[in-house]
Amino acid sequence: xxxxxxxxxxxxxxxxxxxxxxxxxxxxxxxxxxAKRGGGAGRAPRARQSASELASKQRDISVSEFFAKNxxxxxxxxxxxxxxxxxxxxxxxxxxxxxxxGILPEIRVEIAQxxxxxxxxxxxxxxxxxxxxxxxxxxxRLLYGSKFHRLRQSRGQQGIGISAxxxxxxxxxxxxxxxxxxxxxxxDAHHFELVIDTQKNEPRVKVxxxxxxxxxxxxxxEIELEGNYRGxxxxxxxxxxxxxxxxxxxxxxxxxxxAEEHGAEHIFPRVSDELPPDTDEIKPHPxxxxxxxxxxxxxxxxxRNVRGCLVSDFxxxxxxxxxxxxxxxxxxxxxxxxxxxxxxxxxxxxxIAATKIMAPPTDCIAPIGNDLIGKALRAExxxxxxASATRKPAVYRGNPFLIEVGLAYGGGLSADDAIxxxxxxxxxxxxxxxxxxxxxxxxxxxDWKKYQMQQPRGALPVGPMLLMVHIASVWVPFTSESKExxxxxxxxxxxxxxxxxxxxxQVATHIRKKRRVADEAKKRAYIEKYIPQxxxxxxxxxxxxxxxxxxxxxxxxxxxxxxRKM
Numbered sequence: 001x002x003x004x005x006x007x008x009x010x011x012x013x014x015x016x017x018x019x020x021x022x023x024x025x026x027x028x029x030x031x032x033x034x035a036k037r038g039g040g041a042g043r044a045p046r047a048r049q050s051a052s053e054l055a056s057k058q059r060d061i062s063v064s065e066f067f068a069k070n071x072x073x074x075x076x077x078x079x080x081x082x083x084x085x086x087x088x089x090x091x092x093x094x095x096x097x098x099x100x101x102g103i104l105p106e107i108r109v110e111i112a113q114x115x116x117x118x119x120x121x122x123x124x125x126x127x128x129x130x131x132x133x134x135x136x137x138x139x140x141r142l143l144y145g146s147k148f149h150r151l152r153q154s155r156g157q158q159g160i161g162i163s164a165x166x167x168x169x170x171x172x173x174x175x176x177x178x179x180x181x182x183x184x185x186x187x188d189a190h191h192f193e194l195v196i197d198t199q200k201n202e203p204r205v206k207v208x209x210x211x212x213x214x215x216x217x218x219x220x221x222e223i224e225l226e227g228n229y230r231g232x233x234x235x236x237x238x239x240x241x242x243x244x245x246x247x248x249x250x251x252x253x254x255x256x257x258x259a260e261e262h263g264a265e266h267i268f269p270r271v272s273d274e275l276p277p278d279t280d281e282i283k284p285h286p287x288x289x290x291x292x293x294x295x296x297x298x299x300x301x302x303x304r305n306v307r308g309c310l311v312s313d314f315x316x317x318x319x320x321x322x323x324x325x326x327x328x329x330x331x332x333x334x335x336x337x338x339x340x341x342x343x344x345x346x347x348x349x350x351x352i353a354a355t356k357i358m359a360p361p362t363d364c365i366a367p368i369g370n371d372l373i374g375k376a377l378r379a380e381x382x383x384x385x386x387a388s389a390t391r392k393p394a395v396y397r398g399n400p401f402l403i404e405v406g407l408a409y410g411g412g413l414s415a416d417d418a419i420x421x422x423x424x425x426x427x428x429x430x431x432x433x434x435x436x437x438x439x440x441x442x443x444x445x446x447d448w449k450k451y452q453m454q455q456p457r458g459a460l461p462v463g464p465m466l467l468m469v470h471i472a473s474v475w476v477p478f479t480s481e482s483k484e485x486x487x488x489x490x491x492x493x494x495x496x497x498x499x500x501x502x503x504x505x506q507v508a509t510h511i512r513k514k515r516r517v518a519d520e521a522k523k524r525a526y527i528e529k530y531i532p533q534x535x536x537x538x539x540x541x542x543x544x545x546x547x548x549x550x551x552x553x554x555x556x557x558x559x560x561x562x563x564r565k566m
Contacts (some may be wrong), residue, residue, distance in 0.1 A: 003419060024563015057331060070505055072482075076168045080234065083227035084431060085482070086168070087111070087236050089161035090221055092428055095247060096155050097127035097219070099275060109240065111229065118173060119227045124220040125548040129183035130526050132190050139163055140194045140203020153365045153472055154430050157332035165223055167196045172226035176206050181219040187212035212405045217506070220229040229257050229531035234431050241380060241449030242422050242429035244268035245406075245507035246368060246470060248376040249275055261510050271375045276427075282474065283315040285360040286325075286352045295345045298337040306340065306348070316358040325351045338400040362393035365472045367429065373406040373468070384410035385510045389502040396491040399474035403492075405499035409507050423486075424470040430484055437485035439469045442496035452511040464509070469496055531556045 023029075036095040076501040087109060098105035103126060106138035111120040119301040130138060140164050174523045181191040193207035231237060255265040256319035289297070303309040309320040317325075326333040330350035331344045340348070368376075387407040394402050413420070422441045434440050442462075448461035455461040486492065515561040535552040538544075 012099070014211075040109045041330075049552070076164070076370050079117065079226055079228035080230055081432070082168055082172075082225060083111075083121070083229060084236055084239055086118075086121050086165040086223055086225060086227075086233060086429070088239060088333050088431075090121070090223075091243060091252075092155040092220070093162050093221075094125035094127060095124055095250060095427070097529060098125060098250075101128035102275065103127060103273060104270065104273065105247070106253075107250060108253045109236075110255040111236065112226065113229065117226055117228065118224065119229065119257065120222060122220060122222045124215075124218065126215065126218045129187075129217045129219055130179075130181045131183065134204035135181060135190065135206055136194055137194050139166055139179055139192075140196050140205075141201055142167070142196075147359050150472040151472055153426055157427050158301040160220065163196065165225075166194075167198065169223040169225040169384040173224045178222040179219065180213055181212065182213055182215060182217055183254065187217040189215075196375065197433050207554055225244060233456075239429055239431060240266070240268065243427075244374045244423075245380055245422065245468060246427040246429065248272045248372045248379075248426045249370070271379050272372055276368075279366050280350065280361075280363045282361055282364045283313060283402075285395070285398035286310075286314050286317060286357055289314075289349075289352075291346055292401075294349055295342065297342050297391050298345065301337050302482040303337060304369075305334045306331060306337055308433050309337045314372075315360050321355065321357060325355050328354060349550070351408055359393075359395050362400050362402070364401055364474050365393065365400060367402050367404055368470060373404060376406045377406055377466075377468075381408040382412040383408035383466070387503045387506040389499045391499050392497050394491060396477070396489045397543045399473055399475050401471055401476075401492065401495075403495040404470040404472070405496075405503045406468040406470075407507055408466040409510065410464050413466060416462070418462055419465040419467055422466070423466040425476045425478070425486060426481070427470070428483075428547050430486070431477065432482075435478055435483035438452045438488045439471075439496060441488055442493045443467065443469070443500060445493070446497055448504065451508035453504075467500075467503075469499070471496075528557070 026467065029358055070281060073282070091107060091109065094107050098107075106126040107120075108124040110124075110181060112120045112122075114120055117340060139162060169175060169177065176195045177195040179192040179194070181192075187425055188210040189212065190206065191209050191211040192205060194200075194203050194205045197204050229236070237254070237256065240252060242251050244250065250268075252268040253265055254268070264536075284297075286292075297313055298306070301313055303312055303543065306326060307319065307322045311319055311356050312318045323333055329344070329347035331340070331348055335344075367390055370388045373390075376388050377383070377388075385408070387409075389405045391403040393402045395401070414447060421443060422438070423437055426450040430439075444460060453461040453463050453465070471486060471492065475561050476483075476515060477489060477492075479485045479487050531553055534556065535549045538552060539549040544552045
């Protein structure tokens with residue numbers, strides 16, 4: 001056995017050899033150096049843990065606790081955005097409550113600056129009020145609401161917004177949410193102060209008492225939070241202006257911070273005394289149901305057979321269509337839904353996709369309408385030309401949706417910058433993540449040069465124009481929980497682009513006419529300038545008197561006027 005083999009054997013066996021002993025001081029010095037530098041060489045080895053020990057550390061995660069640590073997902077990732085998001089959630093709730101109760105909304109938004117970085121936000125409405133027992137759950141529990149399981153147009157869906165705003169206020173200031181509500185003139189007004197127990201996702205009521213309140217019915221919510229008030233595109237001021245455009249039936253009073261310094265409260269009057277049309281709840285359309293959801297519906301249905309389930313639990317499925325689906329899938333239409341196997345459910349799912357089924361009903365959505373879009377734009381935007389377009393309802397993933405476009409051109413709008421783009425989903429302005437939104441993709445993907453506008457490659461067109469795009473749907477496909485951008489479904493982008501093109505043709509006609517009139521005026525000015533010179537030249541050639549010269553000027557001017565009117 002040679003020296004190299006002897007060293008390898010001795011080291012493996014744990015016996016020090018001459019060669020190993022010679023190197024050991026250098027290794028010891030290296031370990032000391034690594035320990036000084038914070039390396040892992042000086043640490044104790046990791047202890048092994050059993051599966052039962054690891055299992056003992058597992059526990060449920062409360063949804064409130066999750067969003068408290070990930071509040072950026074809900075739009076509370078910086079003070080400026082948190083202030084705007086809180087106002088947005090409160091106004092959305094007020095508008096929804098008023099419309100569902102059939103009341104023309106009167107909403108008051110107050111922002112008071114408590115100190116340099118702290119603000120107190122109050123949103124008050126004339127809605128139906130809230131039943132006393134429901135107040136703590138609505139404002140003190142996340143994922144609690146009445147709209148998530150209904151397929152009909154509404155602003156809120158998830159039951160997160162206003163309770164998340166209250167939770168953010170509690171985290172940043174320690175102050176509870178203050179709610180005052182009253183359901184009728186003969187009912188007591190109730191005053192609550194509550195906080196959210198984030199570990200249990202449950203409300204903790206600190207104050208519950210009856211108070212005197214001048215409103216016969218309505219709700220007032222007050223939240224104190226860390227924020228930052230600023231102007232610009234993403235300001236609360238701009239948001240209030242935008243929401244008044246999309247909700248012309250609402251009267252909104254806005255009191256900014258230090259209103260006594262920046263001027264009195266701002267009132268955005270309603271331009272229509274008609275509420276949006278009432279929307280009906282619809283059942284899921286078969287085209288939008290995935291395989292797992294279909295299997296769950298078979299398990300939960302009250303129908304006795306597959307045919308009955310397809311007819312009663314889905315929209316636009318008649319008995320004939322249900323029989324055709326079952327026949328195509330080779331599944332008996334009398335089979336009990338709870339006994340349907342996964343393979344049979346998959347066959348039915350494929351048969352649904354292969355069967356021609358009428359598009360879902362559209363009485364579940366309420367568009368703003370061409371007339372009201374035009375009135376709202378004229379009331380808020382100083383321009384020389386207005387256009388609007390409302391597309392026919394379309395479908396994505398079985399969900400009906402409708403696109404509306406409004407346009408204002410010229411007047412007091414800036415001509416040197418990119419156009420102003422307002423994005424809306426169910427009448428709610430979208431303030432952030434413009435570049436990730438389907439609306440932005442559709443606008444930048446439209447060739448505005450065809451419509452007499454300048455447009456850099458891949459960017460918004462440049463010119464004096466304000467563009468508003470609204471999607472109304474039973475379920476808007478937002479890209480995140482904060483509801484700031486619309487997912488880029490091809491069906492949605494196509495409909496937006498068609499609406500833009502319709503308005504684009506109208507504004508192009510206006511621009512061409514304006515340019516033609518300007519050119520004619522310029523030519524006319526030239527002719528008017530030289531008519532006297534022509535008359536003088538004729539006088540010199542023909543030698544007639546000044547009276548005849550003036551008559552020639554008059555005749556030529558009359559001919560010019562008649563040609564202009566033709």
